[in-house]
Amino acid sequence: MDAVRPRTVASGLRWRRTLLVTVGLTAGVDLVLWAAAPGLFRALPTAYWIMAVLAVVADAHPHPLPGRRVSRVILPSVCFTFAIALAWGFVPALAVQAVAVAVAGVRMRHPVPRSIHLGLQHAAGLAAASIVAGLASWRIGARPGLGDAALTCAAAAAWIAARYCVAALVRRWTSERRTRHRRRGRADLLATAALLLLAPLLLVAAQVSPALLPLSLLALHAVHRMVRWAGESERATRVDSLTGLPNRRALQSTMSDRGPDRQRALILLDLDRFRMVNDALGHGAGDRLLARVADRLTAAVPRHDLVVRLGGDEFAVLATRVEGTASARRIAEHLTEALSRPFPMDGTPVELTASIGIALQSGRRDGATLLREAETAMYEAKQRGDQVAVHGPDAAHDSPDRLALLADLRAALRQDPPKDGIVLYYQPQIAIATGEVIGVEALLRWRHPKRGLVGPEELLRVAEPTPVMRLLTARVLEEVVAQLADWRARKTPLRAAVNVSARDLHAGDIADRIGRLLREYEVPSDLLQLEITESALMTDPHRVLDTITRLDRMGVAISLDDFGTGFSSLQHLRRLPLSEVKIDRSFVLGMAGDRGDAAIVESVIGLAGSLGLRAVAEGVEDEVTWRLLAATGCHAAQGWFHARPMPADELAEWLARYRPIRPGVLRGPWIPAK
Structure with a gap:
């Protein structure tokens, strides 16, 4: 006072x-x-x-x-x-x-x-x-x-x-x-x-x-x-009715008003773990907190800059006087510092952080592109576990080739009926103890009309930092659930695992979407399994935990993919409702010739078993690795040793001629399915 x-x-x-x-x-x-x-x-x-x-x-x-x-x-x-x-x-x-x-x-x-x-x-x-x-x-x-x-x-x-x-x-x-x-x-x-x-x-x-x-x-x-x-x-x-700030429409209108030789920066902020506030204190307290965040952001920027609420827990600042990336970063750091002070809510101090993406506007680039680039940078910051990321011409995802591929993918996903060349391949997962097929993993392929077959790594690298990823996941989930219903109708029910990204888990509505699909196609929830990565857990663990807990209660199994790479933490195995741990192929491929890799694989299998989780090894490509995994007690394996990924119709033919063979009775080299 x-x-x-x-x-x-x-x-x-x-x-x-x-x-x-x-x-x-x-x-x-x-x-x-x-x-x-x-x-x-x-x-x-x-x-x-x-x-x-x-x-x-x-x-x-x-x-x-x-x-x-x-x-x-x-x-x-x-x-x-x-x-x-x-x-x-x-x-x-x-x-x-x-x-x-x-x-x-x-x-x-x-x-x-x-x-x-x-x-x-x-x-x-x-x-x-x-x-x-x-x-x-x-x-x-x-x-x-x-x-x-x-x-x-x-x-x-x-x-x-x-x-x-x-x-x-x-x-x-x-x-x-x-x-x-x-x-x-x-x-x-x-x-x-x-x-x-x-x-x-x-x-x-x-x-x-x-x-x-x-x-x-x-x-x-x-x-x-x-x-x-x-x-x-x-x-x-x-104007946003809750905070009194300009809304998305006002921002787009302002960004369209460009002066000559003017460089501006769009700084997009997404509050981390905001859903936890709603769950713990109620939506009324969450609304009051958003209003206080708006006041603090407004007080932290000069009067000539525009503070906007885009919706939900997303805000943006249009900085009109920047001299480049360094200047925009300083503004973002100032905003981070403003949000770092606790917000008193009914006597309870609430700590908030934000993931920030920055995009620079100069010349004739339109506002819609600027907003998309800032959002891409923000999700990149979430994925890396950083607070600030800049979308600039030196970024890998900024190359013209990448942007053209992303535009083609967005157009393909919006075709109705789908004639876009996006197809799903399925790779069998084999129970090591019995040799039986216990499920498949759905893997994405895209037959681009000009580029040919685009692999899953490149496809996900282009789509994951952008809103296109959610369109892609929705498409994959619907096709997989429809395929599960078809297999079930043919009296050959299989469990299918689907990879989901950090963006899907942060959105929070993936559980509702999966529930609708399972009801629509009359597929039991235990036939669907979702694979998540540790990087998705690191960006916003509270929001991800809420989402996967809902999925677990629905009966959808959760698998922790690529365990042992990136930000490995035993906390994930202890407190997450997991059913399975997948050992990354980089360790499995080398375990026959590298004692270190073999020790890591054996340790992960033992840890998973003690926690009551299945251990699945990826990248099994030879009989020696298959036998080593059997000796260490691994539950299941997938890789080219048994079968390469294949379309659904080829998988049906492969299943018809497949005969389970246990590791103890293998004789001679195994001839994998082509």
């Missing part, structure tokens, strides 16, 4: 000075006008003074439209001052307008330059309207005709044109940033025209009886409601 008090006092002193200067300037303008034509003001009728009072009263509640520009302010006084200009000339109208603008400026706490800017616009409008009326020597009588209506429209058009010409000149002179929102412009123009065209009605009412003039406040109230509705409607489409 002590830190806030001096700032509050200084702000109050500044505002009092602004108020005094505004009142002084207004009084000076009116005194000059009065001194220039004292006889004119003494001769003005009662109707003029009533309109003057009503103009000032109306501007005690001005109507600002959405936006920060002065030209977005609609003053209700314009209908009275426009009528005064038509009836009694420019000088009396300007005297009233000066007071009305000052009242509006005080009401909206405008600084003095902004009030002067607004006053100049309205003075120019009144001057243009007075010139049109003077050229026609026109005054509205008690019975206005068609010509009066035409001249009123002409004077109103001159008023509007002059005002917005002055606004454009001042904006260019002050280098104020332009915004392009056609809907706002239409609402602005419609409200201004409605107010101006009330003027002849006021003059007719004044000639009948000045006592009728206060009734015009009802019409002004209707215009006020219209302007307010337009503003709220525009705000609802461009």
Whole structure:
């Protein structure tokens, strides 16, 4: 509180000075006008003074439209001052307008330059309207005709044109940033025209009886409601209702407004483990936490930068003054530091971190591409376990070849019906003790129309850092579950294992999607197994744990793939609901000739057995390895020693001729299926 008090006092002193200067300037303008034509003001009728009072009263509640520009302010006084200009000339109208603008400026706490800017616009409008009326020597009588209506429209058009010409000149002179929102412009123009065209009605009412003039406040109230509705409607489409920040649509519109030689950075933040807050404290507390995150991010960036809530627990900052990657990284680190302080929630300090992706915009690159690149970098940061990643021209995934392949994959996945060349191969998994086929692993292939067969490693390397991965996983899951249903109908039920990425597990809806597929195809949940990697666990373990716990409760088995590589941790084996551990092929391939690899494989098999988990070895390509695995008690194996991956129809033929052979009775070299 002590830190806030001096700032509050200084702000109050500044505002009092602004108020005094505004009142002084207004009084000076009116005194000059009065001194220039004292006889004119003494001769003005009662109707003029009533309109003057009503103009000032109306501007005690001005109507600002959405936006920060002065030209977005609609003053209700314009209908009275426009009528005064038509009836009694420019000088009396300007005297009233000066007071009305000052009242509006005080009401909206405008600084003095902004009030002067607004006053100049309205003075120019009144001057243009007075010139049109003077050229026609026109005054509205008690019975206005068609010509009066035409001249009123002409004077109103001159008023509007002059005002917005002055606004454009001042904006260019002050280098104020332009915004392009056609809907706002239409609402602005419609409200201004409605107010101006009330003027002849006021003059007719004044000639009948000045006592009728206060009734015009009802019409002004209707215009006020219209302007307010337009503003709220525009705000609802461009502002996040929870945090009050601009939303995704506002960000895209801002990014489309590019200036010459301007470099900007889009910094995308995804809160880590936010779902844990919702689960522990409730969704109400989660909403309050998001609002506090929004406030802290807004306070951490300069006023010229834009803070946006994209949805869920994703935020973005559009930094408009960056000098390159290093500058953007400094901003990201500043945001990380701002979020590192605990958030007090109902007496409980909540710690938050965020994964941040950065994309730089320069030249003619569009906003949609920038947002996609920032999201790709953010997921790359999650996968690496880093807080910040930059999407730049030196990144491997930025090569034109990669981007073209990704675009082709996205287009292929959206084809309906699917004729995209994406196919699934299945590799059998063999129980070592009995030699029986206990399941298969589904492996992805893509027959690209120009590149030929694209392997799973390249396919996943391109897709996994992007939203395309979720489309790909959805496609694979549906095809695998449909194939399981087909095998079950043919009385040859098999269990199929499917690899899922970190992005799929972070989304959280994969459990619901799998549940719908199993119900739709009437497939028992124990026929489907999901394989996850340790890298997926490292990025956001709490969110992943929640997802795989739901899958385990549904009866879907979870296998920890590539165990022993990357970020191996025994914590995963102890606390995750796993059914199986897959030993990485890099150890299995070398175990026959490398004592270290053999020791690692034997240790993993023993550890899995003691925890009640199956141990499956990948990359079994010869009889020696097969026998070594049998001797160490490994449960199952897969590899080219038994069969290569094959399409579903070839797998059916292979199964028909396959005869289980135990390791103890193998004689001679095994001839693998082609």
